[in-house]
Amino acid sequence: MKPFLPLLLASLLVVPVSVFAGSDGAARGLAIAQESERRDTGWRDSTVDVTMILQDRRGQTRERMLRLSMLEKPGNAGDKTLTIFDSPPDMAGTLFLSHAVVGNDDNLWLYLPSLKRVKRISSSNKTGAFFGSEFAYEDISAPEIGKFTYNYVGDKPCGRLTCFVVERFPTYRNSGYSKLVTWFDTAEYRPQRIDYVDRSGRALKVLTFSGYKRYAGRYWRPQTLTMQNNKTGRTTILRYGNYAFGRGLSDAYFSQGNLRNIQ
Amino acid sequence: MTRGTWFALIAAFVAGQAGAQTSLSGSIAGELRYFPQSPAFAGQSDEPLQFSTSFEARISHDLENGNNRIVVSPFLRFGGDGRDHVDLREAFWLHQRDGWSLTVGIDKVFWGVTESRHLVNIINQDDALEDIDGEDKLGQPMVSLSFYGDFGALSVYVLPWFREREFLDFGDRLAGPLPIGPATYDSPDARSHVDYALRWSHSVGSVDVGLSYFNGTSREPRMIATGPTLVPHYDQISQAGLDLQLTTGDWLWKLEAIRRNGHGPGFWAATGGFEWTTPGFAGTGADLGLIAEYSHDGRDPTLAPATLYDDDLFLGARLALNDISDTNLLAGALLDRDTDARVFLIEGQRRLGDDWLLSLEGRFFDGATGSDPILAIQNDDFLSISLKRSF
Numbered sequence: 057m058k059p060f061l062p063l064l065l066a067s068l069l070v071v072p073v074s075v076f077a078g079s080d081g082a083a084r085g086l087a088i089a090q091e092s093e094r095r096d097t098g099w100r101d102s103t104v105d106v107t108m109i110l111q112d113r114r115g116q117t118r119e120r121m122l123r124l125s126m127l128e129k130p131g132n133a134g135d136k137t138l139t140i141f142d143s144p145p146d147m148a149g150t151l152f153l154s155h156a157v158v159g160n161d162d163n164l165w166l167y168l169p170s171l172k173r174v175k176r177i178s179s180s181n182k183t184g185a186f187f188g189s190e191f192a193y194e195d196i197s198a199p200e201i202g203k204f205t206y207n208y209v210g211d212k213p214c215g216r217l218t219c220f221v222v223e224r225f226p227t228y229r230n231s232g233y234s235k236l237v238t239w240f241d242t243a244e245y246r247p248q249r250i251d252y253v254d255r256s257g258r259a260l261k262v263l264t265f266s267g268y269k270r271y272a273g274r275y276w277r278p279q280t281l282t283m284q285n286n287k288t289g290r291t292t293i294l295r296y297g298n299y300a301f302g303r304g305l306s307d308a309y310f311s312q313g314n315l316r317n318i319q
Numbered sequence: 320m321t322r323g324t325w326f327a328l329i330a331a332f333v334a335g336q337a338g339a340q341t342s343l344s345g346s347i348a349g350e351l352r353y354f355p356q357s358p359a360f361a362g363q364s365d366e367p368l369q370f371s372t373s374f375e376a377r378i379s380h381d382l383e384n385g386n387n388r389i390v391v392s393p394f395l396r397f398g399g400d401g402r403d404h405v406d407l408r409e410a411f412w413l414h415q416r417d418g419w420s421l422t423v424g425i426d427k428v429f430w431g432v433t434e435s436r437h438l439v440n441i442i443n444q445d446d447a448l449e450d451i452d453g454e455d456k457l458g459q460p461m462v463s464l465s466f467y468g469d470f471g472a473l474s475v476y477v478l479p480w481f482r483e484r485e486f487l488d489f490g491d492r493l494a495g496p497l498p499i500g501p502a503t504y505d506s507p508d509a510r511s512h513v514d515y516a517l518r519w520s521h522s523v524g525s526v527d528v529g530l531s532y533f534n535g536t537s538r539e540p541r542m543i544a545t546g547p548t549l550v551p552h553y554d555q556i557s558q559a560g561l562d563l564q565l566t567t568g569d570w571l572w573k574l575e576a577i578r579r580n581g582h583g584p585g586f587w588a589a590t591g592g593f594e595w596t597t598p599g600f601a602g603t604g605a606d607l608g609l610i611a612e613y614s615h616d617g618r619d620p621t622l623a624p625a626t627l628y629d630d631d632l633f634l635g636a637r638l639a640l641n642d643i644s645d646t647n648l649l650a651g652a653l654l655d656r657d658t659d660a661r662v663f664l665i666e667g668q669r670r671l672g673d674d675w676l677l678s679l680e681g682r683f684f685d686g687a688t689g690s691d692p693i694l695a696i697q698n699d700d701f702l703s704i705s706l707k708r709s710f
Contacts, residue, residue, distance in 0.1 A: 112643050118673060144673045145709035148344050161566075163522065171454060173429040176527045176566050178596060185604055185641040230568065232599070288604060308418040312522055313465060313472025317415050319342075319379060319388075 085206025085222040089238075092245040093201055099275050101305040102126045105298045110189055113289030120144060120187070127310050132158045135198040136310040140318065141187075151315050152187075154179075156198035161228065164193070167315040174312050190261060190283040190292040192232055195252075203228055209237070214248050217241040233260070244268075246276045261285045272301045340384075345376030348707035352399065352492075359698035360496045362489070364400055369492070371399025377409070388413040392458075401491035402448045408458045419466045425458035428476070430518060430531055431575050432564040435612045435633035435653060436590045438575040439560030441533045442516060444482040451493065451682065451696075452664075457482045471521025478514040481536045484551065495695035500548035502540065505555040505581075512536050512555070525567050531560040537582065539624040556581030569596050573612070583622025590614040590628070600638075608637040610651065625692040630656045644670045659686030660693055676707045 108120040121142040129135050134156035141150040149169035156162050161179040168175065179193055186196055197203075204224040212221050219239035226233060237251040246268055252261040267279030281294040308314060352369040373396040380389045392409035396402055411424025428442040442459055449455035459482060465474040483502050487494035506512040514535020521528055533556075540551030558579045565572040576589040592612030600607035614628035635651025648667040655661065663683040670676050681702040687694040 110643050116643065118643050144670060145344060146346065146670070146674075146676045146707065148709075161525070161568075163524075163566075165522075171429050172427045176432075176522070176564055176571070178566050178569060178571055185606075188641050188643060188645055306417050308468050311467045311472065312527075313467030313474075313520070314420075317413060317420050319385075 081208040082206055084208035085224075086201075088208060088220045088222050088240055088245065089201055089204070089206055089224070092240050092247070095245050096275060097128070099272070099301050100128050101301070101303055102128075102275075103298075103300045103303060103305075104277075104296050107295040107297075108187075108189060109293040109295070111291040111293070118144075120147075125305060125309070127305055127307070129156075132200070132202055134158055134162070134200060136307070137196075137198065138310055138318070149319055151318060153310065153312065153315060154197065155310070156200055158200045158202040159228075162193075162197050165312050165315065167318075172316055174315050190285040190288070190290055194226070194228075194231060194233075195263070195283070199224075204236075211242065212239070214239050214241060217243060217248065219248055220245075231255075244276055246278075258287075260287055271299050275301065340381045342379050342381075343376065344710065345374070346707050346709040347375075348373045348705050350399065350703055350705035352701050352703040354492050354699060354701050356698045356700055358492060359695075363494070364490055364492060366400070369399045369402075371396055371402055373397075375408075386415060388415070396448070401487040401494065404446075404448050404485060406446065406457050408456075410458065418468050419464070422461065422463045422465075425460050426463070427456050427458060428461075428463075430520075430529060430560070430562060432527070432529075432562045432573045433575050433590045433592070433612055434573075434594065434610055434635070435592075435651070436575070436614050436628050438577050438588055438590050438614075439529070439531055439562050441531075441538060441558060441560070442476060442478070444484055444538050446485070448485050448487065450680075457485075471519060474518045476516040476518075478516065478535060479511070481510040481512060481514070481553070483510070483553075484538070484540055486551075492701070493696050493699045495549075497544070497547065497549045500545060500550040502551045502553060503543075504536065504553050506536065510536075520562075525565055527564045527566070529560070529562040531558075531562075533558045533560070537624070541582070541622075541624045554581050569598075570594070571596075579618075582624065583619040586617035586619070586623070588614075588616040588618065588626075588628075592633070604641045606637075606639045606641060608639075610635040610637065620690060625690070627653065627655075627660075627662070627692050632656060646670075655686075655691070658688055658691055660688070660691040661685045662693060671706075674709055676709065678705045678707065679703070680705075 103125045106122040106124055108122055110118045123140040123142065125138045127136040137154045139152040141147045151167035153165040154162055164177045164179045166175045166177050186193055204226055207223040209221040209223060211218050219241050222238050222240065224236045224238055232254060233252050234255050234257060235253045237253065238247055239249040240246065241248050248265050250263040251259055254260040261283055263281060263283045265278040265281055268276045269279065270276055277296065277299050279296055283292045349372050354367050358365055375394045377390065377392040389412050390409045394408050395405040407425050409426055411422050411426045414421045429440055431437050431440045437453055443456035445453050446455035446457050459478060460480040461476050461478050463474055463476045465472060486499040489498035512535060516531065516533040518529060518531040537554050537556045540553050542549045543552050556579055558577050560577045563574045571594040573593065574589065574591040576587065578585060578587055590612055594608055594610045596606055596608040598606045612633045614631045616626050616629045618626060632654045633651060635649060638648045640646040646669040650665045653662040665681040667679040668676060683700040684693045684697045687697050
């Protein structure tokens with residue numbers, strides 16, 4: 057059972073961010089990111105089905121089916137994520153395991169079912185594409201607070217909402233970006249849009265979040281993520297369905313030794 | 320009862336169980352191999368083209384939401400000069416709980432980190448009819464118990480039945496100059512000798528480490544010339560293994576080392592090197608990886624199975640285009656530092672649509688003299704192209 061009462065109490069205690077924010081942009085930016093994370097704390101574990109649609113510049117598309125499991129870790133421990141590929145059929149059973157690490161490279165493993173081989177891969181290749189998509193490895197890594205420094209730019213309209221616009225500067229090495237301009241809506245502190253700016257200052261990609269729904273009375277989750285790459289002209293769309301929370305997944309489930317038993 | 324009734328009954332049984340789920344996947348493939356050179360030995364087929372088809376399926380049935388699972392994976396290849404064979408890659412029952420699992424039946428196990436040689440990987444016999452690279456394996460009967468948690472993963476294996484290596488028939492390309500006789504064994508129990516193995520692996524920060532031990536029948540046979548034939552002889556061995564990977568920045572540093580007893584005097588062997596990847600190579604979305612690995616093997620070639628990797632350097636490059644078709648290409652060379660023996664390889668893949676995979680594979684041998692193991696296949700360079708439909 058989910059502890060609904062504590063969650064309700066916690067949500068009553070939400071204090072406007074301006075109370076915390078200092079006068080300078082760095083403190084306010086950090087406070088917004090912290091508030092966004094605080095509101096999304098306590099889900100413990102979650103699973104979701106994903107359809108990944110890859111679209112090239114000629115409009116040709118390919119669909120891949122994935123299942124994601126996530127384990128929330130408190131504070132700076134770093135969340136764990138497991139991705140199961142169900143299609144294309146020759147990739148079915150391929151697994152991607154990620155242990156986020158604050159202040160260092162994430163630990164990533166690939167499981168290749170044809171050889172039953174677990175392969176540790178480098179996460180310094182952060183700019184590398186995640187399975188042919190427009191998402192780089194660093195884009196899908198858990199956005200732990202300690203991985204960035206912040207600068208609050210101002211409030212801007214975003215669709216029907218108003219957004220806090222916060223620049224996030226990666227503190228980890230080998231990022232492909234100089235900054236990520238992240239738009240959080242002022243109503244619920246949900247990320248609505250991220251502008252990825254490459255190291256030479258050019259706008260490289262735009263990620264938009266849409267169709268937010270609330271789960272377990274508290275956790276906002278998008279139904280669609282759209283990543284547009286200005287440089288390649290390609291687009292990747294992620295459609296989410298069947299969100300589930302609090303399934304009781306353990307650390308052992310997210311360990312390398314368990315990979316061969318997952319399907 | 321007719322076959323149809325049986326299926327209906329099984330389907331009803333399967334559908335009737337709570338938390339039960341059955342999945343079926345697999346593939347069918349056609350492969351064309353081209354041998355550009357004439358065969359080296361009298362009696363070998365001089366047909367330059369070989370066509371074969373292969374079929375693979377995996378049927379998995381989960382009970383109690385996966386706490387119990389039954390998996391059956393048959394494989395078969397037919398056609399293609401002596402490569403016809405059938406194998407059960409998997410046929411096991413898995414019982415899993417949080418932090419531990421038990422497997423009973425036929426399964427595959429992979430240990431190790433290096434790319435050019437799989438030194439510590441010892442549980443399964445090579446499927447030598449599929450390829451000469453030692454990556455295709457025959458299913459191994461086993462009982463294995465694994466625990467995983469904060470201490471890493473610990474596995475114990477009892478291996479009650481031995482799988483003999485299968486050889487191409489005399490006269491087939493890649494078969495060598497002599498017919499292969501029936502196998503002989505050190506152990507009076509022959510194929511029913513019970514082997515066992517242990518492995519612990521862990522990951523701490525940027526280091527992945529594995530320690531393993533095996534005691535039993537060597538998967539590698541010693542080929543003994545007996546009259547006009549070669550007789551595969553399987554010795555009793557013990558082998559301790561270490562595999563280590565350091566993942567730092569764009570570099571993967573890798574080492575595998577073994578100590579083996581039972582093949583003549585005890586000896587050490589090791590493979591170590593690096594893989595360096597540069598993402599977004601040359602301003603494209605492609606990743607380029609460079610691999611360099613050195614292998615040393617201290618075995619006495621007159622008392623132990625012959626090896627290609629006595630004192631050899633592997634250099635390779637891997638290109639992944641990260642395009643919609645997942646196009647990738649690997650090219651490499653294994654260079655013997657003592658002789659002029661060289662093996663070149665090329666492997667490429669590209670997906671066509673969602674369900675078809677086009678693969679290209681080439682192996683080229685050169686410069687072998689004297690006792691180089693590749694001397695026997697030096698004229699059997701080949702290039703193959705295959706098309707696989709997965710479902």
